[in-house]
Amino acid sequence: MFKLAYISTYPPTHCGVAEYTRFLARSLKTIHPKIGVIVFSDLGEEAGSRSDGEIAVRPAFVSGGSDDYRRLLNELSAVDGVDILHVQHEYGIFGRHDRIIDACLEAREERLAKKLVFTLHTVYHPSTNIPEVLEFQRRLKLVDAIVVHSYLMEFELQNQLIDPKLIRRIPHGTLLNPYLDEDRKTLAESLGLDCEKLRGLILSTVGFLRKDKGLDLLAEAVNGLEHIRENFTLLIAGEKRIMSPEDEKMIREIEEEAEKLNIIFFDKYLSDDEILEITALSDLIILPYKDLIGKYSVSGILHLSMGSFKPIIGTRVPRLLELYQFSPRITVTPTDPKELSRMIRWCMRNYDYVVAYMSSLYSYAVRTQWIRMARRHLSLYRELLIS
Incomplete structure (x- = not known):
């Protein structure tokens, strides 16, 4: 079975993307326990490597727009590389520059990752007139797949000349509330x-x-x-x-x-x-x-x-x-x-x-329950690995 790594913030960091990644990673382990899941997390309150159940969490980058991802590459090398390297991207986490793309391309070139996936939690329209953001989105054509959560995001990337074959719309997951029976x-x-x-x-x-x-x-x-x-x-x-x-x-x-x-x-x-x-x-x-x-x-x-x-x-x-x-x-x-x-x-x-x-x-x-969205991610990963 393949090995998957997310690059993302992760709890206890107070961040919506961190919670998203935890829900997705846990759901993937639920539907397919044999998948190896690693999270290369931000250097938050817990600086050392740890585990969240069967998910390995290895702090590897500084959140907030760092342009230095050498530690991330070292961590990838320490685990002998991965099959899928998946970035949960938000501009507030990785900055408006494209250093994280450079780091991922280097990882693929050094055979530390076979396939690169980016989930864009935010997509910008050209009317925002932020050149570095638009350049980042333009360079995404170099990765193997781009995941977005809505039709608006999907079509905006197409309008920015991203190949539609690269773009996958997978809705945000939903957790059915377990507390509804409580008074x-x-x-x-x-x-x-x-x-x-x-x-x-x-x-x-x-x-x-x-x-x-x-x-x-x-x-x-x-x-x-x-x-x-x-x-x-x-x-x-x-x-x-x-x-x-x-x-x-x-x-x-x-x-x-x-x-x-x-x-x-x-x-x-x-x-x-x-x-x-x-x-x-x-x-x-x-x-x-x-x-x-x-x-x-x-x-x-x-x-x-x-x-x-x-x-x-x-x-x-x-x-x-x-x-x-x-x-x-x-x-x-x-x-x-x-x-x-x-x-x-x-x-x-x-x-x-x-x-x-x-x-x-x-x-x-x-x-859109998390378990179903995890299956759609799993289908994407398998498709990439056999292509």
């Missing part, structure tokens, strides 16, 4: 929340708390629901990512709103289990995202939310393309808090109808 009191206690403060329908938004998550839009929308504040509780949960004075101002304003309305601010990094517990606790999940123009990706939080089979209100942005595709009537524009406020109120009043309407999205959640 409100049990879930609240597990999360350290006071169950007495959870009144009415529970609305939630989870994930890293920063401006592109549209929290300012949500705060304004909820402010418009003050006359029915006894009918709901809003739970805003996640780790603050304050990167600018605007972020700081937004968080401060939301905390002020929390004092007037029934808003619970749960400020901490959330493990996958905690996110699943919160979505199981919730009656309505709100994803009021604001995407940067010309930047295409897919939301991991959307997939965690889909697996809880709860109604989801989201904005019409590329990151939530799948929500718009399967449940377009429960989406709103990303700029109008009054529209979001009306949608929240309508969903609260017509809750049973909304649950039934979202059945297509719930079917998609089942079709």
Whole structure:
């Protein structure tokens, strides 16, 4: 059986790509235990080699845009090379330059890797006018396969003259929530929340708390629901990512709103289990995202939310393309808090109808379970190795 290596951040690093890689690696080991899986991880809090079950984790690079991958090549040599070398690429991890491509091409040339695969968690449109990013995407034609998660990402790469035969669309995986049978009191206690403060329908938004998550839009929308504040509780949960004075101002304003309305601010990094517990606790999940123009990706939080089979209100942005595709009537524009406020109120009043309407999205959640997405990756790897 072949040997597979991922180059990616990995828990305990606080990063969506890290969690994605762990889900994928574990699912691959579940469907085919004989595959050798190694993760060449970032030099995070745990600097030494370790194992995650049967997955070997070997720190090999500095996250944040390092241009030195000699340690990665040394680690590849130490394990006598691999059959598939698969990079889980995000610009915030590997920088906007193409050094990681150079390192992988060198590994293939030195026979430390037979085939090279890149998953692009973000694709940029030329309108962003970032030359080094567009050059990176152009050079991807030198690898053996490129994985993306949405049609938008696939066609954007084709428009940038990447051979369609190189591009594989494999949706982001979905975990079906194992906490759905737990009652409100049990879930609240597990999360350290006071169950007495959870009144009415529970609305939630989870994930890293920063401006592109549209929290300012949500705060304004909820402010418009003050006359029915006894009918709901809003739970805003996640780790603050304050990167600018605007972020700081937004968080401060939301905390002020929390004092007037029934808003619970749960400020901490959330493990996958905690996110699943919160979505199981919730009656309505709100994803009021604001995407940067010309930047295409897919939301991991959307997939965690889909697996809880709860109604989801989201904005019409590329990151939530799948929500718009399967449940377009429960989406709103990303700029109008009054529209979001009306949608929240309508969903609260017509809750049973909304649950039934979202059945297509719930079917998609089942079709994109991690175990199924792992099989699609396995099929790609086998195809590459016999080509």
